Amino acid sequence: MKIHWLGLIIMAVLCIAMDIYICRRLSRNGYRMAMWLNALLAVLSAALVIAIGVMPMSSATMSNGTFVACQYMLYTFFAILAPKALGMLVYGIGRWLKRRWAAIAAFIVAALVFGVMWWGAIVTPGSLEVREVELEFANLPDAFDGYRIVQWSDAHLGTYNGRRTIVEKQVNTINALNADMICFTGDLVSRETNEALPYRDLLATLHARDGVYSVLGNHDYDNYVIWDDEQAKLADRKALCDLQQAAGWRLLNDDYALIKRGDDQIVLIGTENYGDRPGEKRGSLVKAYSGLQDSNFKIQLQHNPYAWRANTLTNSNIDLMLAGHTHAWQFMIKLGGWRWSPASIRYPEWGGAYSEGDRWLYVNIGTGMVGPPMRIGATPEITVITLKKKK
Numbered sequence: 553m554k555i556h557w558l559g560l561i562i563m564a565v566l567c568i569a570m571d572i573y574i575c576r577r578l579s580r581n582g583y584r585m586a587m588w589l590n591a592l593l594a595v596l597s598a599a600l601v602i603a604i605g606v607m608p609m610s611s612a613t614m615s616n617g618t619f620v621a622c623q624y625m626l627y628t629f630f631a632i633l634a635p636k637a638l639g640m641l642v643y644g645i646g647r648w649l650k651r652r653w654a655a656i657a658a659f660i661v662a663a664l665v666f667g668v669m670w671w672g673a674i675v676t677p678g679s680l681e682v683r684e685v686e687l688e689f690a691n692l693p694d695a696f697d698g699y700r701i702v703q704w705s706d707a708h709l710g711t712y713n714g715r716r717t718i719v720e721k722q723v724n725t726i727n728a729l730n731a732d733m734i735c736f737t738g739d740l741v742s743r744e745t746n747e748a749l750p751y752r753d754l755l756a757t758l759h760a761r762d763g764v765y766s767v768l769g770n771h772d773y774d775n776y777v778i779w780d781d782e783q784a785k786l787a788d789r790k791a792l793c794d795l796q797q798a799a800g801w802r803l804l805n806d807d808y809a810l811i812k813r814g815d816d817q818i819v820l821i822g823t824e825n826y827g828d829r830p831g832e833k834r835g836s837l838v839k840a841y842s843g844l845q846d847s848n849f850k851i852q853l854q855h856n857p858y859a860w861r862a863n864t865l866t867n868s869n870i871d872l873m874l875a876g877h878t879h880a881w882q883f884m885i886k887l888g889g890w891r892w893s894p895a896s897i898r899y900p901e902w903g904g905a906y907s908e909g910d911r912w913l914y915v916n917i918g919t920g921m922v923g924p925p926m927r928i929g930a931t932p933e934i935t936v937i938t939l940k941k942k943k
Contacts (some may be wrong), residue, residue: 738769
């Protein structure tokens, strides 16, 4: 993680100015205890930023536990800053309107934001939502009418720093769904293979009638750590692939599998990560499956939903693509059936089911976290996709 010192200095100056203003207002109004509490939080914030700034967070020698601790330290800084900043905004508006409720409203807003942020960091990551989706296809073979696929994505196992109960809950939930097939659509880890080692036995217990299949995500390529040499990086990536295969998963790195039911069959195609950033366009549909225009019903596993419009729709007749990657940017607002996430700013298809004619994409918002260790409104997701024959 690269530290942008100019940005940190600017933020530090703004934080100091804001805290001086808050302390002065609290002192003038006789809230001495609140003033000293704010001053203590300001010192804590400064200490957190300094500690994070001096840590080599991109080093392969940094343990996962230390890395996760740094993430929580950074999040704590923002969980102190954001409530105060929004509280000040409400207070300023109230003062401008000459309302007596300005101070009370500011406190309520700050307390709510603080509570929501820590609920999203402590409670939501351990929750789990099972989403049931039915998708209809005119060309689905009769023997696969009602076929159930469980999709799991973006586990980022380092997120949990050895807390097995969360991963156990996810694995047990998947197994209890009694799927025909389990598909994992990338990002098993965030930085390196060591993150997955405490969960090897759990991963090996996943089972479905037609097996467990997976592809690699952008974080599975070890690009978020500075390695001593390229050989060490490649060795770690191979170790992650070997771990999945040892767990009984079939890793489809630009490869395919035939799934048969009697005389009927469907084709499962797995492509390596095909992302929207330079250097991330690894996956090759042609390499994975040469009959891209044949009459077989085809499902593609691909980590990044960007590939659907950039590659899959134009270069194949694949019927269904399963993807992950977005996490809904770990922030989502839901009102009834309406959902919104800031991920929609970058990804037109960021979470849920999307269609173009008779062709479908499903984007799973994942279970793990990367960057800020929180999920606000974006409950970890396991998806059950039932294939139906269109009548």
